[in-house]
Amino acid sequence: MHSHDERPYSYCPMCGGGLEPRTLKATEPERLVCVRCGFVFYLDPKVAVGTIIRDEDSRIVLVRRAIEPGYGKWVFPGGYVDRGEQVHTAAVREARKKPASNALSVAAGSAS
């Protein structure tokens, strides 16, 4: 990685205001945020992970999506890999952040 990759953009693509690194979520890397309009400039490769988790009865764990697209649909736990994050680490993080109240176990092969 080249040294200029750490902060490759200085200005907001929406309004031209200055970008500064800010911590938005404690568990995620700093994001470039516009000091004028609040635009969050995500700099990540959009690599995603999905997990297939079996419970003690060999059922598959599904979770209900809490955001669009697909709000309310049942999916395998997963999400985006952050810049610089190991794929395996992202898979574990995404699988752990789903609340148990939004999880469902189904018998493998029985979904229709």
Ligand SMILES: [Zn+2]
């Ligand atoms: Zn802006």
